[in-house]
Amino acid sequence: MxxxxxxxxxxxxxxxxxxxxxxxxxxxxxxxxxxxxxxxxxxxxPGVSVVLSPTLDVHFGEGARADRASDSRTSPSHLETRAFLRGSIPPGRSLYLALFVEPEARNSDLFIGREGEPSDRLEPGRRGYVLPLAPSTAGAVVELAAEPPRDSSLSLAAIRLCGVALVPGGWTRNAPLDSLAGERGSMLTQVGxxxxxxxxxxxxxxxxxxxxxxxxxxxxxxxxxxxxxxxxxxxxxxxxxxxxxxxxxxxxxxxxxxxxxxxxxxxxxxxxxxxxxxxxxxxxxxxxxxxxRLRPRVQGAEDKARADGLRVRLAGTNVLVVVLDAAAARHFGCYGYARPTTLNMDRLAREGVLFERAYTPAPFTIGAVSSMWTSQYPDQHHAGTRHRAPLPRERLTLAELLSARGVSTVGFVANPSAGLPFGLDRGFGEFHALYGTGGASPPGIRRAEEFRPVLRDWLSRIRGSRFFGYIHLLEPHFPYDPPHPFDRLFGRPGPMPSPARRDDGWIRRVNAGQYRPTAEEAADLVRLYDGNLAYADREVGWLRRTLAELGLLERTTLIVTSDHGESLLERGTIGHGGHLNEECIRVPLIVRFPGGRGPAGLRVHELVDLLDVAPTVADLFGALDGAAARTYEGVSLLPVVEGAPGKGVVLARTMQERPTYALNDGTWKLIHSVKSGRSELYDLADDPGEQHDLVESESLRAELMRQELYRWLRDLHREQGSATEERLTPSELETMRALGYVHSSDR
Missing domain, CATH: 2.60.120 (Jelly Rolls)
Incomplete structure (x- = not known):
């Protein structure tokens, strides 16, 4: 034609x-x-598809460049992107890579291949590279990385792949494909x-x-x-x-x-x-x-105005946020669990508001709590540093915001990952680190009941002032070793080895595929986890009674949630951090308002996540304004309680430097690895247990969600943060070992 x-x-x-x-x-x-x-x-x-990964900020110690750094914790990062080739690659083919380079990258070294040596210095402007490919029936993965000079860094926009072409081995050009590299305005050159x-x-x-x-x-x-x-x-x-x-x-x-x-x-x-x-x-x-677009909804003026009456009724009240570490929503009675694990929290749900679909943005404590206090995604608050590193000093925390406005702030934390070593104590007027050896608890662990004396003392002293409090209980996190009678609350001891309750070596063998637990051991694992959760629930009940005794219950908004969930062999592994299935990222979220001042017995079906906690608390204190609010990615839940829409879509990522992401619009959920380029797609409405991967039968939807995910990551506003290293005291190190975060070979 x-x-x-x-x-x-x-x-x-x-x-x-x-x-x-x-x-x-x-x-x-x-x-x-x-x-x-x-x-x-x-x-x-002949049917070879190529997908380019987003540009990532990867530290040497986390990947193929690890051998180039003597200390993976302090070495600089490099920018990395990958090209995933699917299908059979015939002989005599090369991959043309169109690369856009900003002037800031001019002194960087470029690596192409899986573990290549530096080819030469990058130059400002455009570059084109032709990389010979070996014949393969299983495709290939090509890695491109830019290493900045030591003691310097690159922004994510400094270097990026803009296009590709699969060409004959002898194919040459006098100049790179300018428009593929973004040099000739809005033009797209395609090699056919x-x-x-x-x-x-x-x-x-x-x-x-x-x-x-x-x-x-x-x-x-x-x-x-x-x-x-x-x-x-x-x-x-x-x-x-x-x-x-x-x-x-x-x-x-x-x-x-x-x-x-x-x-x-x-x-x-x-x-x-x-x-x-x-x-x-x-x-x-x-x-x-x-x-x-597949992006979170933005609250407009009309949505915000829905909560004006609620704000007036709650004026002058306190806020207390309680986090149960590794508490999966699916194990709560108020979320439909059969066992009576959470009788006290079920009562709070009946007295307040339960969010049925609440998610964490990160199934690991540092990332989740950082997001909760900054209302930013992990890719934002840890931009420029490792995701295991302390929160960069440039990030404004909720406690800093409230303390600057004269609010009394206090934190009580049983997990070092949520405390001082990782910068998450910033802004609190008082911060109590309750970990290390103490009382009758296992070595390195402080049980939730050990919070009681210091908590009651602080509440007694502060009850005449307006306050914001944060309580981070360790349970039901590993070790799965609840105290008596909770160790037998849901049945007699089973065949799970006693050392496995406290020693993570057994769990590591399971996760490495070196041991396959029996059905009886799997059931015993769940029984012990549920005992841990019931024990934590008892302490939440004690807290409610104490607030009532001190006259604070009806003057305080109580928020109960978790930093992430927990895998208990649903997919053959135990723990959290590396998986984004529902058991790991769906968390409880219960808000109890002072009696008569807010809704009671309300269940909200809208999608929300932990990024919404800081805006909600700031809203309750009248502090959701100014420059601080403009850095928030989350929204206040007060309008959502009054009928405004929720986020519409939530995003989560794992802690690895080459992470896996989950994008969930409430019905469809994409899980995508930027390390392997592989995706999974689930229909949560028909398959809440994520047993049937529909990535092939729903290929258009899966590809649309993958491309929308990449666009979201591309458009996220990031500001490079100052990289610092955690400094663990002997007590903190003991607790991190007891929690399975540090092994004897690590330090």
Whole structure:
């Protein structure tokens, strides 16, 4: 088909401009496809697909560059991205990588391959590399890393992969593909034969505009576009033939359907068989109105105003946040668990508000608590440093915000990962670290009941002032060794070895696949965990009674939650940190308002997460304003309690430097590894236990969520933080060992 025959007329283009939505509302640019190309899927014959990972800030000690650092904890980081090739790679193929480099990276070394040596110094501007590929039936993973000079760092924007091409081994160019590397404005150059697939949410009446052109290629180049909508087969919606040097300035306008929904827009380039061709899509943009992205909802003025009456009724009250470490929501009676593990917290839920779908952004304590107090995602609050490192000094914590406004603040913490060694005591006027050897507890562990004297003393002293308090209980976290009678509360001792209750060596063998527990041992593990949780629940009951005795219960908003959940062999492993299934990231969230001042017996089905805790507490103290509030990614839950929408989507990540992410819109959940490039997709409405991976049968949805995840990570506002190292006292080190965080070989 000729280009002229396939072009819409100017009259038709004008009609398309007016199509969809309110006629008085102008069309806006929804996507610039040149900017979206790094998130897209690139496909080359004979069926090799290539996906580029987001650029990550990886420390030498965490990956392939570890051998280049004498001390992985203090060495600088490098930027890293990967190209994942799926399918059979035939002989004689090379991978062309289009790389964009900012001036700040000019003195960095570049690595290409899995464990390559530095090739040369990077230069400002664009670079193109051709990397020979070995034949493979299982695809390949290509790693590209930029190492800055020692004692310096690079921002995530300093170097990035912008496009790829699978080319014959002898293919050469006099210059890199400028537009792939983002150097020639909004242009996308495509080396064919190939397809670039963009999986996107589209509004009603969306349209694609571009101007086609051919690069230095002999013969005509065929360019065409296909569209796949949810529930419909892929179909061609535009095609054209262009030649090098042809003077064409007519913009094509292609309608992408009249209904909103998920879609896959694919750009195809082809030519004569066996010959690479190059074509350019100039200014390829998708226009439309009213796009709904897979991002958290932003509370508008109308939403915030819903809680005005509640704010007035709660004026002058205190706030107490109680965190139970590693408490999975699925083990709470008020969340449907059969065993009576949480009688006291169930009562709080009946007296207050229970959020049915609350999540942690990180299944590890440092990341979760940092997010809870800064209302930022782990990729933000730990930007520029390891995710095991202390919270950077530049991050404003909730306690700092409230203390600056004259609020009395105090913390009581039984886990060092939530305390002084990791900067999470910042801003508290008083901070009580209750860990190390003491009382009748196991070595390195302080049981929750040991909080009682210091807690009651502080509450007695402070009850005349307005306060914000934070209590972080260790239970039900490992060791799974509840005190009597909780060790027998849910049955007689079973076959689980006694040392396994306190020694994480047994758990490490299980997680390494060196030992497979019997069904009886698995049941015993759950019994002991539930005993730990019931013990912690007793202490929450004591706290409620103490608040009542001191006249504080009806003057205090009590928030009960967890930093993360716990895996108990549901998928063959024990613990947390490296998994993002529901048992690890769905947490309890209960808010009890002073009697008569807020809702009681309310269950909220909206999606929320721990990033919402700081804005909620700040809102209760009238401090949700100014510059501090603008750094918050979470929202106040007070409007949500009064009927405003929740987040709509939540994001979580593991603690590894090359992490796994989970993106959950309340029904569909994507789990994606940026280390392997593999995805899983679950329908939580029909499969809450995540037993049936639908990534193949729901390929469009899975790819759309993967690309939306990458766009979200790309657009997150990050400010580099100061990297510091934790300094553990002997007592803190003893506790970290008892919790399974530190082994004898680590220090």
């Amino acid at each position: 000729s280009l002229r025959a396939s072009m819409p007329s100017l009259a038709l283009a004008g009609a398309l401009l007016a199509a969809g939505g309110c006629k008085n509302e102008p069309l806006t640019t929804l996507y610039e496809l040149q900017r979206e190309a790094p998130q897209a899927e690139w496909v080359f014959p 034969p190939s397809v670039v697939r963009f999986a996107l949410p589209l509004p009603e009446g969306a349209q694609l505009r571009f101007t086609p052109a051919a690069e230095a290629t002999a013969g005509p180049v065929r360019m065409w576009i296909t569209l796949e909508r949810e529930g419909s087969a892929e179909r061609e919606i535009w095609s054209g033939a262009v030649r090098t040097g042809s003077d064409n300035s007519t913009e094509a306008v292609v309608r992408l359907g009249s209904r909103p929904g998920h879609a896959r827009v694919a750009l195809h380039v082809g030519g004569r068989p066996g010959e690479p061709v190059e074509a350019t899509w100039r200014a390829p943009r998708i226009f439309g109105r009213g796009l709904k």
